[in-house]
Amino acid sequence: MTKWTSRFAVAMIALLAVTGMAVKSAGANEKAEPDPQKSQYWTPIRQMMFGDREILDGKDILKVYLNTRADDASTVPVSVKAQIDQTPERYIKTVYLIVERNPSPAAGVFQFSPESGRAQVETRLRFEEYSFVRAVAEMSDGKLYMGTKWVKAAGGCSAPGGANRIPAHLVGQMKFRFADDTLEYKKPALVQLMIRHPNESALSSDFDADKVPQFVRSVSVTYAGKPVLSAEVDFSLSDNPSFRFFFVPEGEGELQAVVEDTHDKRYMHRMTITEGVPLPGS
Amino acid sequence: MGWLAAWFVASAALAVEIELEEVAPGHFVHRGTMEERSAENLGDQANIGFVVGERCVAVVDPGGSLAVGKALKAAMRKVTDKPVCHVVITHFHPDHFFGAAAFRESGVQFVAHAGYARTMAVRSRPYLNALRRDLGAAADGSEVIAPTMFVDKVATLDLGGRSLELRAWSVAHTDHDLTVFDASTGTLWLGDLLFVDHTPVVDGSIRGFLEVLDELARLPARVYVPGHGRTDAPWPDGLIPERDYLKLVLDETRAALKRKRTIEQAVDEVGTTEASRWVNFEAFHRRNVTTTYTELEWEE
Numbered sequence: 192m193t194k195w196t197s198r199f200a201v202a203m204i205a206l207l208a209v210t211g212m213a214v215k216s217a218g219a220n221e222k223a224e225p226d227p228q229k230s231q232y233w234t235p236i237r238q239m240m241f242g243d244r245e246i247l248d249g250k251d252i253l254k255v256y257l258n259t260r261a262d263d264a265s266t267v268p269v270s271v272k273a274q275i276d277q278t279p280e281r282y283i284k285t286v287y288l289i290v291e292r293n294p295s296p297a298a299g300v301f302q303f304s305p306e307s308g309r310a311q312v313e314t315r316l317r318f319e320e321y322s323f324v325r326a327v328a329e330m331s332d333g334k335l336y337m338g339t340k341w342v343k344a345a346g347g348c349s350a351p352g353g354a355n356r357i358p359a360h361l362v363g364q365m366k367f368r369f370a371d372d373t374l375e376y377k378k379p380a381l382v383q384l385m386i387r388h389p390n391e392s393a394l395s396s397d398f399d400a401d402k403v404p405q406f407v408r409s410v411s412v413t414y415a416g417k418p419v420l421s422a423e424v425d426f427s428l429s430d431n432p433s434f435r436f437f438f439v440p441e442g443e444g445e446l447q448a449v450v451e452d453t454h455d456k457r458y459m460h461r462m463t464i465t466e467g468v469p470l471p472g473s
Numbered sequence: 474m475g476w477l478a479a480w481f482v483a484s485a486a487l488a489v490e491i492e493l494e495e496v497a498p499g500h501f502v503h504r505g506t507m508e509e510r511s512a513e514n515l516g517d518q519a520n521i522g523f524v525v526g527e528r529c530v531a532v533v534d535p536g537g538s539l540a541v542g543k544a545l546k547a548a549m550r551k552v553t554d555k556p557v558c559h560v561v562i563t564h565f566h567p568d569h570f571f572g573a574a575a576f577r578e579s580g581v582q583f584v585a586h587a588g589y590a591r592t593m594a595v596r597s598r599p600y601l602n603a604l605r606r607d608l609g610a611a612a613d614g615s616e617v618i619a620p621t622m623f624v625d626k627v628a629t630l631d632l633g634g635r636s637l638e639l640r641a642w643s644v645a646h647t648d649h650d651l652t653v654f655d656a657s658t659g660t661l662w663l664g665d666l667l668f669v670d671h672t673p674v675v676d677g678s679i680r681g682f683l684e685v686l687d688e689l690a691r692l693p694a695r696v697y698v699p700g701h702g703r704t705d706a707p708w709p710d711g712l713i714p715e716r717d718y719l720k721l722v723l724d725e726t727r728a729a730l731k732r733k734r735t736i737e738q739a740v741d742e743v744g745t746t747e748a749s750r751w752v753n754f755e756a757f758h759r760r761n762v763t764t765t766y767t768e769l770e771w772e773e
Contacts, residue, residue: 258737262759264599264768268736315736320602347567348676349760350596356648366771370733385770392595431767436737 220240220371224341227323232291240287241335246327251275253286253310255326257340257350264318264344266429271338273310273327279302285311285329290427292322294393298427304418306439308379312420313435317351317427319346319394351392357430361387365448365460368472375442383435384420384448386458387463392426405454411446414464415444432436440464488611489544490515493552497696499525499635499654503545504703505537505568506754507671510607513677515540518568520661520700522551522731524655529558533653533662533698535572538604542572542730559630561618561698563664564647565592566676567600573618584630585620586641588649595615630759642666644677645685646700652689659695661708666682671704672751673715675761676750678768679723686716691718718747722758726765727772736766 215458227233237246248319256270273283288299303310316324326335337450344351370381391404406426412434419438438446447461464470482645493501495714502522506725510516516537523532523545530553534544549557561584573583597617602611622628630637635752638746639655646665653662675682704711722744729739743762748754 235740262740263763266736266763273536287737319599347676348568350599356591387771429767431771 205303206259221412227339227341230323232296233323233325236289236291236296241290241327244335246335247276247438249338250329252330252336253283253328253338255324255325255338255340257324257342259340259342260341261318261344261468264349264350267316267342267344268313269324270313270435271301271311273328277305277307277310280331282307282331283328284331286310286312287325287327288314288316289327290316290318290322291318291325293317293319295425295427298423299422299424302418302421306417307419308437308439311437313383313433315433316430317429318342319351320344357387357389363388363450363456363458365450366463367446367448367460367471372469373467374440374464374470376442377439379439381435381437382446383433384410384460386410386432386448386450388430388432388452388458389430390430391425402410403453405452407450407452407454409451410434411449412436413436413447414416414438415442415466416441419446428457433440440466475708476481476759489515491541491542491544491671491729492546493522493548496698497655497660498694499569500655500658500660500698501525501535501549501726502698503548505701507701509756510537510568510604510754512608512611514621515566516571516604516612517544518701519546519566519609519665520698520702521569521572523557524635524653524660524697525553525555525631526635527555528557528631528633531559531561531630531632531637531653532557532576533561534563534569534664535560535567535576538571538608538612539574539616540572540611544576545572546575546600550665559580559622561585561637561651561653562589563651563653563662564649565589565596566647567604569664569700570617571604571615574614574616574701579667581616581695582622583620584622584624584628584639586649586651587625589620589623592647592649593619633648636647641761642688646679646682650677650685654692654694656693659693660698661694662694663697663699666727667699668706668710668715669699669711669750670754671701672757673718673761674720674757676766679719679726679765680768681763682722683719684714686719694762707716714750718744718751721747722761722765723769727769728764730766730769736763739766 212472261267282305283303286301288295290298301312324340366385368383374380387429388407390406393404410422421438445463450458451464493504496502504520505518521534521536523530535627559582560576565699573765627638640652641669642650694708725743740762
């Protein structure tokens, strides 16, 4: 079982302990949007994730949608939408979603295939402070493209920590919410996967290295046994993680989500999809 | 209100002007500004103050920065020379607690809701970073002080000749709201369970908030101090505008979910008719809809 994200998170915290502190004073009083090319935060993250590989301007490949002023630092909706179709010849293989100034910047790594129809995912992020959000697409030919957006997390009492504790017996509960009332086979369907989970943060100042925070580290959705969405995620996602994405039901089948967290808990949710049969909405 | 007395204490060195109003015998309130936090107002945004007993003084919220806490203390010293025995912090929001260090000395108990520590652990760093961003060097010395006394349900503070009843509420404005009640004068300090004119803020549960407001309305208060703003409405009528706002946000968000609106759509659409009624609406209303949406989307 891969623990890539957890390892990565720990490495990132260590990295920030070294570099983050050094640049903290520079960023502390910054109110205007800085130059994304000159970000001191991005350089070490970029090195660690992509080494010396060239990263091209992603405006024709993918777009990042976010409010420039985040209303609630604990719940900031974000959409990453491909600007190209997924074809066997050329498709987006992976999308890396990065909140540059969070203690663990890699919020999610999403895998797509030519069958995804369109590489698109919506989720919700936490913000420790004002930050660039970067989405890097890795193409089937190995090329990298990036879209960037500057986000001012709201001031006041808004903060990344979730307000309420989730009762233990509800952790791992899941729900599918569909955008449409019924589905048609072979047509893309938009669905939201909701997961009840504290997604505990190592942002916490009482972070104890011996006590691993409990956060979701992987999400895998299949339809009739075929992959739909596969993601390695992190505590830069809001509590009660949410993912909205497309899938194409080729015929009757089971939509299944499997979620694993850092406490090695595994949660599963499934439902059978039949054309024309009313779907659960809200 | 003839029995009110006002003290004006200004100190150029501290750059915060503390105007005290004695809302009931021994209860002194300073009203914060409704502006956004800045290096000019130094985070002086919340209603803060203190209660004087025969033996000692209880501070209720030390204010939004060390400078505000110091200015409050200086103003207090013009009114009483009794020692401070308690600093009650109504909840862990930066405009209410960051002045605590001004009152740190031996014998002073810092009092908070039992649920305070968890939020303090998660939010201390981002709150400190944001304070430095907004106040610059003027943030120096403002710090998070861990409470030394926690209230699970109720507690009584004896100030000598005057008792304060502390009550820890279930999740409402936050998940750790604390109120202070003095039965001898019927004075109730509400913290941010009540916003007057300033847009109410939901950082806990909107349904819980509405339930707590119903319970609060039954308390036998005669004088009450909201966390922000002022009102002459008799108790409990002063709760009504906030209650109506929260009910509207709740109902409209629930309806938006029924219509399968996304969180982004709901934030753009819900409660917009309230905009002209509240100060700082832009900064807080959209956030309230976000919180409400994420609370209600699990309802069914």
